[in-house]
Amino acid sequence: MRSEIFTIFPDLVATWAGAGLVGKAWRSGAIEIVVHDLRAGAHDPHRSVDDSPFGGGAGMVLAPEPVFNAVEAAQPVRPLFLLGPSGRRFDQAMAQELAAGPGFSLLCGRYEGVDERVAEHLVDDELSIGDYVLAGGEAAAIVVVEAVARLVPGVMGNATSSQEESFADGLLEYPQYTRPAEFRGWPVPEVLLSGHHERVAQWRKAAALARTLQRRPDLIAARGGISPEERRLLVEWGFDALSSSTYGPDRPDRP
Numbered sequence: 177m178r179s180e181i182f183t184i185f186p187d188l189v190a191t192w193a194g195a196g197l198v199g200k201a202w203r204s205g206a207i208e209i210v211v212h213d214l215r216a217g218a219h220d221p222h223r224s225v226d227d228s229p230f231g232g233g234a235g236m237v238l239a240p241e242p243v244f245n246a247v248e249a250a251q252p253v254r255p256l257f258l259l260g261p262s263g264r265r266f267d268q269a270m271a272q273e274l275a276a277g278p279g280f281s282l283l284c285g286r287y288e289g290v291d292e293r294v295a296e297h298l299v300d301d302e303l304s305i306g307d308y309v310l311a312g313g314e315a316a317a318i319v320v321v322e323a324v325a326r327l328v329p330g331v332m333g334n335a336t337s338s339q340e341e342s343f344a345d346g347l348l349e350y351p352q353y354t355r356p357a358e359f360r361g362w363p364v365p366e367v368l369l370s371g372h373h374e375r376v377a378q379w380r381k382a383a384a385l386a387r388t389l390q391r392r393p394d395l396i397a398a399r400g401g402i403s404p405e406e407r408r409l410l411v412e413w414g415f416d417a418l419s420s421s422t423y424g425p426d427r428p429d430r431p
C-alpha cells in the first residue's frame with residue numbers, strides 16, 4: 177500500500193507519519209509513504225504557491241500552477257484526493273476500501289482553499305474528515321493515512337484486533353480494561369476475569385450494542401436496528417438499552 181502526500185509542510189507530515197505504528201510500518205516496508213513538497217512546483221524566485229482570490233475577499237488561495245506542476249512531475253499513485261470540507265466524508269468503510277487497494281494520494285490545501293480547477297481537472301475526488309474547518313489539509317492527511325495504514329495486513333501486531341474494534345460490525349467497541357482488577361475501588365466487570373471465552377464474547381457484544389444504542393443511535397439505524405437475539409443478549413447481561421448506563425451492573429458508580 178503506497179500513499180503519496182502533497183503539502184507545503186513536508187517536514188511536518190513526514191515527522192508525524194514517521195511516529196508510532198505508522199512509522200514502524202513505513203520503516204519495515206509494510207507500507208510506503210512519499211511526501212512531496214508543493215513548493216517544488218513553484219518556479220518563481222520566491223517559490224510562492226498562493227495568490228489573492230478573484231472577486232475579492234479575505235485570505236489567499238492556493239494557485240493552480242504549482243499544484244499542477246508538482247502533481248504532474250510526481251505522477252503519484254491514483255486515486256488522488258483533494259482534502260477539504262466540501263469533500264465526501266471519510267469513514268471506516270472507506271479506510272477499509274483504501275487499505276485493500278494498491279494505494280492513494282492526498283493533496284493538502286492551505287489558506288482559504290485551493291483553486292477550483294485543481295478539483296475539476298487534476299484530482300479524482302475530494303475527501304473531508306468532518307464538518308469543521310482546519311487551517312490546512314496536513315492534519316486531515318495524517319488522519320486518513322493512519323486510519324488506512326493500520327488496516328493494511330501486517331501493520332498491526334494482532335491481525336484480529338482491527339476486526340473487533342469500533343465500526344467493524346456497525347457498532348462502537350465494547351469497553352476495554354487492563355490490570356488491576358480493582359482500581360481505587362472500581363472493579364472491572366467480573367465476567368472478564370472468568371476465563372470463560374464464550375461468556376466474555378457475549379458480554380462484549382452486549383456492551384458494544386448498549387454503548388452504540390446510547391451514544392450513536394444513527395449507527396444502529398444504519399445497520400437496520402437490533403435483532404431479537406441481540407435484544408435478548410442485552411437483557412441477559414443486564415444492559416438496559418434505554419437507561420443511561422452503558423457499563424452495565426458492574427459499574428453502578430458511573431452514570
Ligand code: SAH
Nearest residue numbers: 259260285288289304305309310312313316
Ligand atoms: N475556505 C475553505 C476552507 C479552507 S481550510 C472552505 O470554506 O471550504 C484550508 C485547507 O484545510 C483546505 O484547503 C483543506 O485542504 C484543509 N481542510 C480544512 N478543513 C478540512 C476538513 N474538514 N477535511 C479535510 N481537509 C480540510
